[in-house]
Amino acid sequence: MNLVIASGKGGTGKTTVATSLAVTLARHGQTVAYVDCDVETPNGHLFLKPMVTRERPVEKLVPRVNQETCLLCGLCAAVCRFNAIACLPDQTLVYEELCHGCGGCTRVCPVGAITEAPHPVGVVKVGAAGAIQFVSGTLNVGESTSPPVIRATRQAAPAADWTILDAPPGTACPMMEAVRGSDYVVLVTEPTPFGLHDLRLALEVVKTFDLPCGVVVNRAQPGATEARDLCRQARVRILAEIPDAVAIAKEYSRGQLVVETVPGLREIFDQLCLRLLEEVPKEKCPHEMRQRLEAAIRASSQSPATGPPAAGDPFSTPRLAAPRQREEPTRAASAS
Amino acid sequence: MSDAAFICELVVMSGKGGTGKTSVTASLAVLAGSAVLADCDVDASNLPLVLDPREQRRETFTGGVRARIRREDCTACGQCKALCRFDAIFFDGPGHGRLPHTYRVDSAACEGCGVCHDVCPEHAIDLEPTEGGEWFVSETRFGPLLHARLRPGHGNSGRLVTLVRDQARQVAEAAGRRLILVDGPPGIGCPVIASLTGATRVLAVTEPTPSGEHDLERLLALARHFSIPAWVCVNKHDLNADMTLQIERRAAALGATVTERIPYDPAVTAAQRRGRPVVDVDHGPAAAAIRKLWERVRPFLADPPGPQLDTGRPAG
Amino acid sequence: MKLAISTRGQDVNAPVDLHFGRTRFFRIVDFETGAETLLNNARAANAPQGAGIQTAQTLARLGVQAVLTGGVGPNAWRILQAARIQVFSVRGGSVGQALQSFREGLLRPLTEKQVTYF
Numbered sequence: 001m002n003l004v005i006a007s008g009k010g011g012t013g014k015t016t017v018a019t020s021l022a023v024t025l026a027r028h029g030q031t032v033a034y035v036d037c038d039v040e041t042p043n044g045h046l047f048l049k050p051m052v053t054r055e056r057p058v059e060k061l062v063p064r065v066n067q068e069t070c071l072l073c074g075l076c077a078a079v080c081r082f083n084a085i086a087c088l089p090d091q092t093l094v095y096e097e098l099c100h101g102c103g104g105c106t107r108v109c110p111v112g113a114i115t116e117a118p119h120p121v122g123v124v125k126v127g128a129a130g131a132i133q134f135v136s137g138t139l140n141v142g143e144s145t146s147p148p149v150i151r152a153t154r155q156a157a158p159a160a161d162w163t164i165l166d167a168p169p170g171t172a173c174p175m176m177e178a179v180r181g182s183d184y185v186v187l188v189t190e191p192t193p194f195g196l197h198d199l200r201l202a203l204e205v206v207k208t209f210d211l212p213c214g215v216v217v218n219r220a221q222p223g224a225t226e227a228r229d230l231c232r233q234a235r236v237r238i239l240a241e242i243p244d245a246v247a248i249a250k251e252y253s254r255g256q257l258v259v260e261t262v263p264g265l266r267e268i269f270d271q272l273c274l275r276l277l278e279e280v281p282k283e284k285c286p287h288e289m290r291q292r293l294e295a296a297i298r299a300s301s302q303s304p305a306t307g308p309p310a311a312g313d314p315f316s317t318p319r320l321a322a323p324r325q326r327e328e329p330t331r332a333a334s335a336s
Numbered sequence: 337m338s339d340a341a342f343i344c345e346l347v348v349m350s351g352k353g354g355t356g357k358t359s360v361t362a363s364l365a366v367l368a369g370s371a372v373l374a375d376c377d378v379d380a381s382n383l384p385l386v387l388d389p390r391e392q393r394r395e396t397f398t399g400g401v402r403a404r405i406r407r408e409d410c411t412a413c414g415q416c417k418a419l420c421r422f423d424a425i426f427f428d429g430p431g432h433g434r435l436p437h438t439y440r441v442d443s444a445a446c447e448g449c450g451v452c453h454d455v456c457p458e459h460a461i462d463l464e465p466t467e468g469g470e471w472f473v474s475e476t477r478f479g480p481l482l483h484a485r486l487r488p489g490h491g492n493s494g495r496l497v498t499l500v501r502d503q504a505r506q507v508a509e510a511a512g513r514r515l516i517l518v519d520g521p522p523g524i525g526c527p528v529i530a531s532l533t534g535a536t537r538v539l540a541v542t543e544p545t546p547s548g549e550h551d552l553e554r555l556l557a558l559a560r561h562f563s564i565p566a567w568v569c570v571n572k573h574d575l576n577a578d579m580t581l582q583i584e585r586r587a588a589a590l591g592a593t594v595t596e597r598i599p600y601d602p603a604v605t606a607a608q609r610r611g612r613p614v615v616d617v618d619h620g621p622a623a624a625a626i627r628k629l630w631e632r633v634r635p636f637l638a639d640p641p642g643p644q645l646d647t648g649r650p651a652g
Numbered sequence: 653m654k655l656a657i658s659t660r661g662q663d664v665n666a667p668v669d670l671h672f673g674r675t676r677f678f679r680i681v682d683f684e685t686g687a688e689t690l691l692n693n694a695r696a697a698n699a700p701q702g703a704g705i706q707t708a709q710t711l712a713r714l715g716v717q718a719v720l721t722g723g724v725g726p727n728a729w730r731i732l733q734a735a736r737i738q739v740f741s742v743r744g745g746s747v748g749q750a751l752q753s754f755r756e757g758l759l760r761p762l763t764e765k766q767v768t769y770f
């Protein structure tokens with residue numbers, strides 16, 4: 001199950017949702033890979049605090065000019081659509097950061113003065129945070145194209161029941177690169193005018209991919225219905241609402257995984273998992289995996305020892321947009 | 337030579353989004369009074385939402401080029417596919433009288449490098465400009481606003497950013513305005529680089545969170561890469577006093593100038609709901625802090641920064 | 653010696669364009685022959701990226717030795733350095749005025765530290 005967590009802009013709590021969801025699924029016995037594709041500003045490691053075991057550079061092939069044999073004919077510079085190679089009266093210069101590695105210049109050089117050499121554009125880190133497999137990509141400062149790093153990051157993800165991709169914010173090429181080829185998209189938004197404006201744009205992009213998606217409203221305000229209205233119009237489901245609470249903001253600012261430290265959030269994320277099971281394409285989510293997860297969530301909510309602290313719930317906001325749904329008894333019977 | 341035409345371009349950046357950058361930019365626009373405003377977050381342009389713009393001019397933006405194969409001329413030799421480094425060409429195009437299949441370009445994957453166009457022996461490949469989005473010149477109560485809308489999912493936001501900045505500069509020159517306030521895009525990738533090249537100064541708005549600190553470091557590294565002096569302002573500083581201090585120390589160590597802090601204040605979101613900049617409608621703690629911030633940075637906006645001004649705190 | 657001035661218009665009274673890479677035109681003055689020509693820079697100016705690089709390359713290949721403009725970015729700077737082209741920073745005014753200041757020796761060449769500044 002490839003789940004992408006995206007948002008029309010940054011700072012909506014995308015990483016909070018992605019990391020908390022990863023932790024929740026892992027706690028319920030699912031195998032989880034958290035894949036941080038927000039390569040310009042990767043933050044997942046700050047909350048999951050993984051042990052990184054492997055680091056691999058991401059490279060692109062860039063031209064290297066042999067100044068001895070170069071005729072200074074300028075053909076390479078003329079063919080490059082990205083102005084990444086310049087031919088001067090006495091030398092030919094390459095701008096690695098601007099080069100897309102298309103190989104056009106190498107192909108046209110009449111004397112074979114150009115060879116191609118790998119140039120690092122970023123790194124992919126692989127490791128583990130407890131039971132969660134952790135993968136994270138980072139774009140090198142000054143490099144301008146993140147899609148190759150995103151691609152490499154996705155490829156490094158190990159197989160798991162749930163692959164949770166933390167997508168780059170926005171609706172441009174990096175976000176599309178992360179969304180492309182996933183099974184389900186979770187869009188995280190804030191119910192502010194900025195947040196909803198950006199959510200609308202993100203929904204448009206998801207629509208172009210023809211992927212199923214749902215919305216998580218973060219910092220939900222009691223009584224504010226704009227997000228619900230927008231989702232109703234767009235015919236997407238609100239999967240969860242996370243209340244606007246200073247406690248969450250404070251825990252987050254301390255680098256804590258809010259699902260583990262803020263009372264009440266465990267339940268919200270458990271419910272989010274159940275909602276996702278209803279929503280994700282059936283063929284991507286084996287029946288057996290579905291049952292295991294449902295049973296584990298039910299078991300944890302029934303035993304107060306492992307469940308969320310009952311007292312001290314700081315929220316006045318209703319936790320979910322719609323009444324919770326109960327599982328059919330047939331599934332419950334086969335679960336334990 | 338005269339200094340008359342020096343135009344300061346102050347870019348407000350955030351590393352990651354959602355730090356209150358746009359609210360700060362809008363408020364600075366109110367305080368500056370006579371700036372030209374440019375929203376370079378072309379992916380998700382938010383500044384217009386709080387400035388009540390009246391559109392005066394609208395233009396389309398052609399993005400980069402994308403390859404397209406004219407099926408009737410393709411002989412299915414496969415050379416284009418062999419040379420495309422971006423796996424953008426597939427042998428599943430529609431056929432014609434002589435062939436059951438031709439080659440096809442997936443325009444979402446095509447980077448427009450033109451290699452296929454150059455090699456095709458039949459000259460069957462065109463490089464076509466893509467419609468990338470639109471840009472606007474609008475009038476607001478606080479000055480002209482340049483903004484743009486990238487067609488969702490379209491790349492090349494870097495060039496659209498450059499275009500918006502160029503237009504803002506032209507408007508500023510024509511109107512004799514000396515300050516351009518830029519609401520920058522999030523991240524550190526190509527649109528951010530496009531917003532920074534040639535800018536005069538950076539104001540980085542951040543939050544006291546681990547991700548805020550982490551993103552700020554990357555942003556300051558970039559500002560340094562372009563040798564642009566940077567100010568750092570911690571928004572919602574009272575959420576975490578220790579982290580605020582830590583970020584400010586780190587920023588100073590990275591050569592930035594630490595400036596005013598802004599407290600957490602629900603009035604900021606409330607103003608956003610009303611579609612107004614916070615200093616325009618409120619006198620609470622956040623608005624007061626933004627006023628102080630403006631007073632601190634204002635003296636530095638009249639002249640180009642020299643290397644000697646780039647360290648230490650401003651005198652004001 | 654050949655001198656290039658970035659400008660937005662076609663005659664000497666047009667304003668200097670402070671953007672190096674994305675300037676529309678360069679007025680090129682050849683001090684030996686006294687000839688003044690106009691270079692259309694539209695192709696580089698409209699490039700999706702690397703406008704400064706392409707512009708600097710064009711000037712280098714034309715044998716220009718000095719440029720009057722607002723400022724240059726680090727990428728273009730690298731070429732101008734390699735081609736030993738000096739950059740003189742102008743803050744505004746017309747092409748004619750900039751040329752006058754240059755002749756009177758009022759302009760100082762840009763140094764590494766000022767790259768990207770206007």
Ligand code: SF4
Nearest residue numbers: 080099100102103105
């Ligand atoms: S590989 Fe392509 S992008 Fe890179 S310098 Fe050569 S032609 Fe330009």
Ligand code: SF4
Nearest residue numbers: 070071073074076109
């Ligand atoms: S095409 Fe080859 S020979 Fe010609 S300038 Fe480029 S590197 Fe030199």
Ligand code: SF4
Nearest residue numbers: 410411413414416456
């Ligand atoms: S190179 Fe030209 S003729 Fe050959 S497959 Fe490609 S488009 Fe067709």
Ligand code: SF4
Nearest residue numbers: 420446447449450452
């Ligand atoms: S233009 Fe370049 S990227 Fe696009 S299809 Fe042709 S070879 Fe591939």
